[in-house]
Amino acid sequence: MSIHLSHQQRRILAYSIPVLAVFAALLFGAIMLVLLGANPFEGYSEMFIGAFGSGNALIATILKATPLLFVGTGIVIAFRANVINIGAEGQMVLGGLFATMAALYLPEMPSFIMVPVILIAGLAGGALWGWIPGALKAYYRVNEILSTIMLNIVAVQLMSYLLRGPLIDPAEIERGTRIPQTERLMESADLPLLFGSDRFHIGPVLAVLVAIATYYLLWRTPLGYRLRAVGLSEHAARYAGIPVRRTIALALTMSGALAGLAGAVLVFGSESHRMVTDGSTMGFTGSAGFNGIVAALLGGLHPIWTIPASFLFGGLIVGGQALQRAVQVPSALIVALNGLVVVFVVAADRYRVRLLSTDGRAQEVEDDGKMPLDEEDSALGAVYDAAPMGTDSYGQDESGDDPP
Amino acid sequence: MSEVFTTAVMVAVVASAIRLAVPLLLAALGETFGQRSGVLNLGVDGIMLLGAFSGYYAVLKTDNVWLGLLAGAIVGLVLGLASAVIAVTLKAEQGISGIGVYLFGLGMSDLLFQKLVGTPIPIDQFPGVDIPILSDIPYIGEMFFQHSLVIYLAFLSIPVATFVINRTTFGMKIRAVGEYPDAADTLGVSVAGVRYATEIIGGTLAGIAGAVLAITLGIFQQNLTNGAGFIAIALVYFGAWRPTGIMLGALLFGFVNALVLELKTLEIIPRDLSNLASMAPAIITILALVFVARRFRAPSALTKPFTRGK
Amino acid sequence: MKSRTITLVVLMAAFALIAAACSSDDSAEGFRIAIVAPSASNDLAFTQSMVDSANRIEGAEVAVTDGTFVVEDAAVALRDYATEGYDLVIGHGSQYGGSLSEIAPDFPETSFAWGTAADTFGLPNVYSYEAASDQGGEVMGIMAAALSQAANVGIVGPIEVGDAKLYVDGFEKGVLEQNPGATVNINYIDSFSDVALASEAAQSLIGAGADVMSGTAQMTVGAVGVASTEGVLWFGTQSNQTSLAPEIVVASQVYHWENMLEDMIAKIKDGTLGGEVYEINFANEGLVIEYNEDYDLPGDVKDLGEAKIDEFKNEG
Structure with a gap:
């Protein structure tokens, strides 16, 4: 870059790049809107109003962002330990199921006991579904991408089995309607509402607290140090006496636990206060298991930056749906538009990183764990550079040829 | 139980497994090329969906299944190129940009379908080809040699891919770039060029996989692949980046699916437990990998963008 | 079968009403219907049956949010359409019921319908419908x-x-x-x-x-x-x-919701916003x-x- 920019100018430019990328994607979307016979200006103003334009819109956006933040924070933990977790969809389902079962089978207790109980149950369900691929990777060298994709399939079938069998609302059998859903779960397990709102529950606050706690965990505790050390170099970590396998299993377990928490919050913070399925994971999670990965990466794989990233991504989803309703274009357009935004933002990330790369001060801050955005390479890339993802470096065959 | 293990039933299950395996196989094979050169593409399912729609639409308009296959291939090629621009030139995070490509394909294929076609209209399917002599062998013939031409072609692509990766200069470059990009670069191999090539191959095969799916089914619908692209990615790991391993994985996954369906038809699996049985393909795929000793590791440059002199 | 009896009574009353209403203003001119549905509106199945039926009602303005398989997203859409002042907001998926029962009381002036189900939650502004x-x-x-x-x-x-x-x-x-x-x-x-x-x-x-x-x-x-x-x-x-x-297709059972919708519209215009269970069947030519x-x-x-x-x- 030949033009000399001051530190401050670089920073501002750097942070405006994701925003510019979103605009570029929306420009593509505008062309599609025109082709579909809709007015893009009207569409986008509806989108903005629908996401941020009123109290209700903000609540909808924050509630949409909540599971993204839980999942995203979990993704940060996993990625920092150099583990890819694309099983958050299934982990959310298990969290929802465990929490639901706790509310169905435990005796009614006061809210201040019930709410923590169902949250812990959700945590446990997600942790279990994260521990399985974690242990399989650590001890049996089963690649976590394979196992998490497969476990998502298992989770959805388990959900269908439970919700149309053991957990079904008895009234559904009586009426013969057989909707695969539980009865309305006990009221004392409802997530407490805040600010006198009829929908705004403690979930978002909890998610922000979890993100902050994760920041402390990763950069202020021995466990966090171990996780990051394994992520940077397994060999070095082993040399330093860190139990690498156990740490890998733990990273996926913790990542899963947070996704499970998101699942519990989805059930007990929902309008219906019950678990219901359409036979797909997406129907329950709203793809938060995938979108949470996007949020985490937009947040530079840093728990604190994942908070605004989740909020903006939640706004994009909620606003997109408002756009669909206002100008009556097929919902499919919104899905495609979401994809474009993700692609553009991620593709532009390189330029943001490059702008910050010659900034000497940024590197120091990163060492403090505060500003992972300012690495020479982008954050994830740095993790990869140190130890390539998916490498099971337990002394396997080095040959690139087919086995004989 | 004796009903299940009659030869006729097993023959049907194997034939069904082969049909279910083919789209997974083609997509996974394409992904293998990319991964061997160090690029992870999580957007396979999106490319498959757009390939499926374009293949479907081309057949709908021309009544020619081969033009449909071509349309799927071209759209896949273009999307492979786009993926390469994103992953290689712009050096984007590969996992995440793939999710973007997936969402784009999911939405766009559905949007185009709604606007250009409307409700599902059936199209011509691939003609069946009975291989002379072989198809007359009892049982074996019905299992393996009474399929449509694309299915034979898909299986023929396995040895071709193995040969290309292991025995050609191009394959050597792919492996070099995936393992030791710096060394390859020093020796004058264009890391970016090789990765562009493998991404384009991968996209094209994913597009073909989608078109094969749509034309085999003779129909298109929203989210036609139903996540097959993600299963294909899982199978690349199952097959440890080797075409033959991937073929075995795809066949295993297809076989367990087909067997479960057959057991449901014969009411050997009670309907209440149906969902539990439907978990079997996923669980068995994981277990198979646990019990088969894994002695392979990922290409060491996988997901790492290459910057010269670093 | 209790719901069937209710349905029967309701339908008889409905037909009487229609007969009465037919002479006066029976057009749906300017009536605004919003449909939130789980699958694509061209699925040749459940969602399409409702979207097609609504579009057959002359004069009605129909808004559709399809592909809403996420129940919470459907809840947001239902709430939004109600806020926008649609006269009849339809949650076309039995999985939406739980949410609808929470949303409907917030919009006492708006009429909601959902199905397939046989439960109006005792709310005066919710209709439910099922198909036999x-x-x-x-x-x-x-x-x-x-x-x-x-x-x-x-x-x-x-x-x-x-x-x-x-x-x-x-x-x-x-x-x-x-x-x-x-x-x-x-x-x-x-x-x-x-x-x-x-x-x-x-x-x-x-x-x-x-x-x-x-x-x-x-x-x-x-x-x-x-x-x-x-x-x-x-x-x-x-x-x-x-x-x-x-x-090879011999015949198809087709859901025709339009009679039911027309009946609901007539009732809503008369000020009855819900509280009834409909069933489409052969007798009322819904099937x-x-x-x-x-x-x-x-x-x-x-x-x-x-x-x-x-x-x-x-x-x-």
Whole structure:
């Protein structure tokens, strides 16, 4: 870059790049809107109003962002330990199921006991579904991408089995309607509402607290140090006496636990206060298991930056749906538009990183764990550079040829 | 139980497994090329969906299944190129940009379908080809040699891919770039060029996989692949980046699916437990990998963008 | 069956009302309907049946949010349409009920409808509706048994829940009613969206001897294709599926919600915003068997089906 920019100018430019990328994607979307016979200006103003334009819109956006933040924070933990977790969809389902079962089978207790109980149950369900691929990777060298994709399939079938069998609302059998859903779960397990709102529950606050706690965990505790050390170099970590396998299993377990928490919050913070399925994971999670990965990466794989990233991504989803309703274009357009935004933002990330790369001060801050955005390479890339993802470096065959 | 293990039933299950395996196989094979050169593409399912729609639409308009296959291939090629621009030139995070490509394909294929076609209209399917002599062998013939031409072609692509990766200069470059990009670069191999090539191959095969799916089914619908692209990615790991391993994985996954369906038809699996049985393909795929000793590791440059002199 | 009785009373009252209203203002001019539905509005199945029906109502303005399989997103959409002042907001998916019961009380001036279900939650501004898809299933099951030379019928289902289960059970009942010795194989593939698996399920049912088949939900388009290739007869449901395979589709049970919607509109205009359960069935012509004119259905088989339809009409 030949033009000399001051530190401050670089920073501002750097942070405006994701925003510019979103605009570029929306420009593509505008062309599609025109082709579909809709007015893009009207569409986008509806989108903005629908996401941020009123109290209700903000609540909808924050509630949409909540599971993204839980999942995203979990993704940060996993990625920092150099583990890819694309099983958050299934982990959310298990969290929802465990929490639901706790509310169905435990005796009614006061809210201040019930709410923590169902949250812990959700945590446990997600942790279990994260521990399985974690242990399989650590001890049996089963690649976590394979196992998490497969476990998502298992989770959805388990959900269908439970919700149309053991957990079904008895009234559904009586009426013969057989909707695969539980009865309305006990009221004392409802997530407490805040600010006198009829929908705004403690979930978002909890998610922000979890993100902050994760920041402390990763950069202020021995466990966090171990996780990051394994992520940077397994060999070095082993040399330093860190139990690498156990740490890998733990990273996926913790990542899963947070996704499970998101699942519990989805059930007990929902309008219906019950678990219901359409036979797909997406129907329950709203793809938060995938979108949470996007949020985490937009947040530079840093728990604190994942908070605004989740909020903006939640706004994009909620606003997109408002756009669909206002100008009556097929919902499919919104899905495609979401994809474009993700692609553009991620593709532009390189330029943001490059702008910050010659900034000497940024590197120091990163060492403090505060500003992972300012690495020479982008954050994830740095993790990869140190130890390539998916490498099971337990002394396997080095040959690139087919086995004989 | 004796009903299940009659030869006729097993023959049907194997034939069904082969049909279910083919789209997974083609997509996974394409992904293998990319991964061997160090690029992870999580957007396979999106490319498959757009390939499926374009293949479907081309057949709908021309009544020619081969033009449909071509349309799927071209759209896949273009999307492979786009993926390469994103992953290689712009050096984007590969996992995440793939999710973007997936969402784009999911939405766009559905949007185009709604606007250009409307409700599902059936199209011509691939003609069946009975291989002379072989198809007359009892049982074996019905299992393996009474399929449509694309299915034979898909299986023929396995040895071709193995040969290309292991025995050609191009394959050597792919492996070099995936393992030791710096060394390859020093020796004058264009890391970016090789990765562009493998991404384009991968996209094209994913597009073909989608078109094969749509034309085999003779129909298109929203989210036609139903996540097959993600299963294909899982199978690349199952097959440890080797075409033959991937073929075995795809066949295993297809076989367990087909067997479960057959057991449901014969009411050997009670309907209440149906969902539990439907978990079997996923669980068995994981277990198979646990019990088969894994002695392979990922290409060491996988997901790492290459910057010269670093 | 209590709900059926209620429905009956409601419908009789409704017809009386329509008769009364017919003379006066019965147009839906300017009436605004919003539909939130789980699958695509061109799915040739559940969602399309409602979108098509609403669009058939003259003068009504129809807004659609389809593909809303996420229940919480549907809740946001329902709330938004109510806020926008739509006269009738329809949650076209039984999984939306829980949310609707929470939303409706916040909008006492807006009329809501949801289905398929038989529960208005005791709310004065919620209608619910169901389809007696077991009736059509039974009628077509009878015809299927009469057409099956192998006395073997196969059914492809999604997940054994709700409307799908109702239809499949009805179809099986019909087959066995006509031919108690017939084999009925049922294959629930445990997915509403896996077209490839549905097509292999059809292969498997044909392998087990089926020469007449049926299936329900949007993923069965794959199964119809297999039936067509193998020359096996097919009965469709929810929307008219003849276009999928004109040579083998015998008939389809089609959901016609428009009479019900018109009745709701009339009531809403009169100030009754809900509290009633509707059922579409043969008696009120909400269910219609649409025959494929290109298929040469033997007269005696058709008579068997029509006789059953008449039976339902007289009952209901």
